[in-house]
Amino acid sequence: MRTASRTAEHVALFRALETRRRDRLFADTYATRFLPARYRWLVRAAAVPPVGHGIARLIDHLHPDGPRMSAIARTRLIDDLLADAEPEQVLILGAGYDSRAHRLPRIPTTYEVDHPATQEAKRRLVADTPHVHYIAADLNDENLADVLTKAGFPSRCTAVVWEGVTNYLTDAAVDRTLRDLTKTTAPGSTVILTYVDRAALRADTTWHRTVADVGEPWTFGLHPAEVGDYLTERGLDLVGDLSTRDAAIRYHRSDPAADFYRIAWAVVG
Numbered sequence: 693m694r695t696a697s698r699t700a701e702h703v704a705l706f707r708a709l710e711t712r713r714r715d716r717l718f719a720d721t722y723a724t725r726f727l728p729a730r731y732r733w734l735v736r737a738a739a740v741p742p743v744g745h746g747i748a749r750l751i752d753h754l755h756p757d758g759p760r761m762s763a764i765a766r767t768r769l770i771d772d773l774l775a776d777a778e779p780e781q782v783l784i785l786g787a788g789y790d791s792r793a794h795r796l797p798r799i800p801t802t803y804e805v806d807h808p809a810t811q812e813a814k815r816r817l818v819a820d821t822p823h824v825h826y827i828a829a830d831l832n833d834e835n836l837a838d839v840l841t842k843a844g845f846p847s848r849c850t851a852v853v854w855e856g857v858t859n860y861l862t863d864a865a866v867d868r869t870l871r872d873l874t875k876t877t878a879p880g881s882t883v884i885l886t887y888v889d890r891a892a893l894r895a896d897t898t899w900h901r902t903v904a905d906v907g908e909p910w911t912f913g914l915h916p917a918e919v920g921d922y923l924t925e926r927g928l929d930l931v932g933d934l935s936t937r938d939a940a941i942r943y944h945r946s947d948p949a950a951d952f953y954r955i956a957w958a959v960v961g
Contacts, residue, residue, distance in 0.1 A: 697810050698906035700788035703856060705731045706763040707791075709748060712738040717768040717943050722791035725817045748947070757897040758948035762936035763856075766955050769939045770855055770884055771796065773957055777882040779851035783840075785831065785869070786857035789814055793824045803845060805829050805836070831857075832865045837872035850877040854885040859893075859910040866912055867926070874927030874960050881960040883928055888913045892952035899950070919956055928958040 708723035710716050712735065724735050738744035751760045774782065774792065780800060784790055787804035801823050804811070808828040815826065829839045852873055858866050873883055890913035894900075903909055914922060920930040933956040934942070940949040 697788055697908065699856070699903055699908050700810060701727060701731070702759070703763045704789040705734070706760045707767060708735045709738050709744065710764050712744050714741060717764055717945070718771055720791055720795055722794055722818060723789070726789040726814070752948050755898045755902070756948055757899045758936070758950045759899045761940050761945060761947040761949035762953045765936045765939035765943060765945065765949055766855065766886055766953070768943055769934065769955055770853060773882070773884050774851050774853065777851040779882065780848040781846070781850050783845070783850050783852045783877070785836075785852065785854045787811070787814070788856065790853070790855065791818070792853070794818060794821070801825070803827060803843070805831070805839065831869055832861055835872065836869045837875050840876050845876060847876060848878050850881040852877065852881065852883040854883070856886055858885060858912050859888045860908055861912050863912055870923070870926040870928065877960055879960055882957060883960065884955065884957045886953065886955050889952040889954065890915050895952070916954060923956070923958050927961050929961050930956060930958045932957050
């Protein structure tokens with residue numbers, strides 16, 4: 693049986709460390725709950741500012757391609773995009789250890805779709821609440837439209853968050869899922885997704901090696917210059933597309949972040 697995602701644990705660690713900073717870009721008090729014991733002591737130590745900054749610098753030194761700041765910048769940017777969208781409901785695909793349904797104020801009814809193993813691990817750690825609905829599915833093998841229909845997902849103006857997922861799927865799964873989103877959400881809905889630049893997909897960096905070593909290699913990417921046309925073919929109009937490096941700069945952070953890891957947002961036509 694598949695265990696909970698290791699990369700989801702890493703991202704939760706980065707969010708937990710960010711939450712301990714005085715100049716934090718967001719507060720995620722749930723992130724520590726998702727961490728194994730080997731990481732929790734780091735988070736406790738990070739409560740002392742010099743130690744916290746030292747831990748961040750060590751992570752960035754070991755992974756100079758910037759996975760820590762990339763995760764932090766994309767989290768804050770997506771939080772802001774969600775607030776701007778003012779949706780009737782939120783749909784989080786491949787939710788992992790995302791805690792937005794619990795930590796963001798006034799977030800509407802939220803549907804979380806994820807692999808059963810990761811979802812089960814998460815639900816053991818976060819109390820069920822009436823406005824959060826869990827849908828177990830593997831989007832590499834299952835059709836999103838069918839999954840949502842069976843779950844009674846309503847066709848309303850929706851903000852879709854697809855964070856940290858597409859790079860682990862097949863070309864066919866990404867294509868099918870985007871087309872399904874245009875069928876199952878109302879016109880004007882917002883789709884926020886992250887992706888990696890296809891040119892960097894097989895680069896030899898510590899980030900690439902780390903995800904491969906834990907059995908979660910990157911398998912999908914897009915060329916940024918072609919994202920607009922790619923989304924248009926699937927019924928979406930591109931609104932914006934930023935690298936995580938540019939997002940970090942937007943929030944006045946000079947920590948290393950990747951230019952090949954990107955956040956795009958589009959509107960259902």
